Amino acid sequence: MITVLAFLLTLGVLIVIHEYGHYRVARACGVKVLRFSVGFGRVLWRRQATPDSTEFVISALPLGGYVRMLDESEGPVAPQLRSQAFNRQPLRKRAAIVAAGPAANLLLAVALYAAAQWIGINEPKAVLSAPVAGSLAERAGLRAGDEVTATSEDGEAWEDVASLTDVRWRITQSVLRGERLFLMVSEPGGHRSRSLVLELDRVAGQEMDAALMRQIGIGAPYSEPVLGEVRSGGPADRAGLREGDRVLRVDGEPVGDAQSLRERIRQSVQGGTGVPLAWVVERQGRMLELTVEPRVTSEGRQAIGRIDAYVGKPYEMVNVRRGPIEGLVNGAERTWDVSVLTLQMMGRMLVGEASLKNLSGPLTIADQAGQSVQRGLPEYLGFLALVSVSLGVLNLLPLPMLDGGHLMYYLFEGVTGRPVSELWLKWLQRGGAFIMLLLMSLALSNDVARLLGLH
Numbered sequence: 001m002i003t004v005l006a007f008l009l010t011l012g013v014l015i016v017i018h019e020y021g022h023y024r025v026a027r028a029c030g031v032k033v034l035r036f037s038v039g040f041g042r043v044l045w046r047r048q049a050t051p052d053s054t055e056f057v058i059s060a061l062p063l064g065g066y067v068r069m070l071d072e073s074e075g076p077v078a079p080q081l082r083s084q085a086f087n088r089q090p091l092r093k094r095a096a097i098v099a100a101g102p103a104a105n106l107l108l109a110v111a112l113y114a115a116a117q118w119i120g121i122n123e124p125k126a127v128l129s130a131p132v133a134g135s136l137a138e139r140a141g142l143r144a145g146d147e148v149t150a151t152s153e154d155g156e157a158w159e160d161v162a163s164l165t166d167v168r169w170r171i172t173q174s175v176l177r178g179e180r181l182f183l184m185v186s187e188p189g190g191h192r193s194r195s196l197v198l199e200l201d202r203v204a205g206q207e208m209d210a211a212l213m214r215q216i217g218i219g220a221p222y223s224e225p226v227l228g229e230v231r232s233g234g235p236a237d238r239a240g241l242r243e244g245d246r247v248l249r250v251d252g253e254p255v256g257d258a259q260s261l262r263e264r265i266r267q268s269v270q271g272g273t274g275v276p277l278a279w280v281v282e283r284q285g286r287m288l289e290l291t292v293e294p295r296v297t298s299e300g301r302q303a304i305g306r307i308d309a310y311v312g313k314p315y316e317m318v319n320v321r322r323g324p325i326e327g328l329v330n331g332a333e334r335t336w337d338v339s340v341l342t343l344q345m346m347g348r349m350l351v352g353e354a355s356l357k358n359l360s361g362p363l364t365i366a367d368q369a370g371q372s373v374q375r376g377l378p379e380y381l382g383f384l385a386l387v388s389v390s391l392g393v394l395n396l397l398p399l400p401m402l403d404g405g406h407l408m409y410y411l412f413e414g415v416t417g418r419p420v421s422e423l424w425l426k427w428l429q430r431g432g433a434f435i436m437l438l439l440m441s442l443a444l445s446n447d448v449a450r451l452l453g454l455h
Contacts (some may be wrong), residue, residue, distance in 0.1 A: 003370030007362070008383055009370045014105060014391050021104025022097055031049040031091045031394065062157075071149050091410055098406045105392030106335055112385035113331035116378040123163035124221035126314065128185075129259030135217025138205070140196045144256040145188035145222055152182040155195065162320045171200065171216060176344050178204030185405035221313035223258035234308025235274070239292040241309060242283065248282040258312025268294045329384075338389045346397075363441030364450060400432025 030260055036284040054350055089097075130144035131137035161167055167183075175182040181198045203215060213219065230236045247255045255261050268275045274294040281288050294305030367385060370388040372383035398408040405428070413419045420428070432455045 002373060003014065003366050006369035006373045006380070007366035008445055009055040010387060013106075013384065014388055017049075017104050017108050018386070018391065018395070019241045021100040021102075021107075024104075025097050025100035029089065029097060038079065064128065083432050091414055095407060098403050098410070099396075101403050102392040102395040105388045105395070106339065109335045109338070109385040109388040109392070110328070111330045112388065113334045114327040115331075116379045116385070117320065117322040117327040117330060118324065119381075120379045121378040121382065122317045122376075123165045123320050125316040125318045126161050126164045126167050127222040128164075128218060129219035129220050129222045129257050130263075132214050132263065134217060136198055136200065137217030139197050141184070141194075141197060142217070143187075144260065147188075148183050149184050149185040149193065152184070153179060155182045155197075158184060165320075167218065169337075171198070171218065174198070174200045174323050175203060175212070175216075176341055181254045200413065204231075220259050220262075220312075221315035223313070225255045225258050225261045226313045227311030228312070230310075231308040234306075235293055235295050236307040236309035239290050239307075240288075241279075241281065241290060241292065241307075243262060245281040245283050245288075247279060247281050248287075251278050261445075262284040262311050263424065265294055265307055265311070266304040269303045272296060333384070335389055338386060339393050339413040341388060342393045346393075356442060357441070357446055357449075359443045361445075361447040363444070363447035400428040401436055401437060402432070405432055428440045 113141040128137075128142055128144065128146050128148065131142050136435070148161050148164075148167050150160050151167065153160045159170075159172075171181060178201050180201050183196045183198060184193060185196060186193045198216070200216070201211060225243045227236070227241055227243055227247070230241055230243055247261055249255060250261065250264050255264075264277070268277055274296050276291050276293040279290045279292050281290060292306050292307060296303055297306050298304070345358060349358060368383060369380070372380040395402050396404040396407075398404045400408075409420045409425075
């Protein structure tokens with residue numbers, strides 16, 4: 001129920017803000033519009049200064065928005081209103097009204113990102129777990145317990161890091177730009193700092209998915225190799241492991257952190273069966289030697305080991321909170337960065353450099369909305385900002401039926417001095433509807449595949 005309500009709230013807020021952007025600029029331009037309508041069904045709220053002025057309506061079901069411009073095709077238009085009709089306005093005014101919707105979504109994202117940072121977001125501290133064997137992080141010299149304090153694009157101008165979320169975000173940016181990323185790290189206890197280089201240019205062009213993050217090698221935050229809840233009847237329980245056991249060695253090799261222990265468990269499969277592991281654990285000051293035989297399960301097409309126990313202590317969190325000006329500036333920067341990365345990803349999908357599996361539909365959005373609400377208000381605001389950026393950027397694409405398509409028509413009109421013909425408009429709208437239907441179908445099929453574990 002929470003997921004459904006969060007999804008409806010998300011759509012409602014984003015669509016209302018989008019249409020309200022059109023409405024406010026239309027009023028500022030002195031354009032009389034029959035109706036800006038958000039949703040359908042029973043009218044819940046209506047705003048109209050005078051009977052012949054701009055009207056804004058919110059209906060019972062906020063599941064779609066549309067704009068009805070003043071047009072004589074719906075009946076006679078009073079002579080005094082003809083000069084104020086949308087289609088009679090100068091090109092710059094029409095373009096401003098159409099662009100106002102996406103602009104409202106982008107401005108909303110700035111405000112939401114800023115608000116989340118003013119409240120304060122709990123994020124993992126930028127202390128790294130052991131890098132994946134053979135990964136870029138391991139080759140760079142990162143070790144379990146290293147804390148990233150700053151990053152740089154060129155090794156000279158450094159930018160401080162607030163949390164592990166910041167580190168992952170900058171890694172994503174560098175991968176999509178095909179650039180190396182310099183890290184300033186301090187050893188456990190902060191005794192000594194050193195700079196390292198992640199050669200992310202080696203993985204440029206690859207999809208930002210779980211497989212790529214494993215190749216990069218920076219995974220979960222640092223966590224001590226201590227067992228949490230042990231499921232009854234599972235491999236860990238049958239081996240005699242108990243909650244609170246600290247794992248010291250596996251098959252004679254020291255265990256540095258929970259991440260490296262999880263990797264050993266995952267890889268303990270040969271020929272489709274689990275390989276018994278010799279564990280040395282510390283329990284209440286005593287050393288115990290136990291044999292653990294993981295069970296085999298699948299992750300996609302890969303067979304991995306599981307022991308049915310929570311591995312690792314809760315990792316350390318930091319509250320990332322910024323002041324009014326800093327939060328607003330950071331919100332604007334994040335909105336710009338997400339917009340650019342969204343366009344880059346769309347471009348890569350268009351030319352075949354990124355998989356169309358990256359498209360997400362309503363089921364994924366609903367799931368993420370529900371999860372973010374349960375994590376708290378700042379997390380939900382951040383999620384809402386992300387979707388608002390995506391909606392704003394999507395609507396600026398030069399596709400008929402979208403705001404960007406109308407701006408494309410106005411560009412044609414500005415260059416040629418004449419509007420697009422009615423015949424071309426009709427066929428372009430049909431083509432745009434077909435493209436949008438394909439995209440929506442693909443996004444929904446991706447959602448279903450994720451739910452079924454096929455992606």
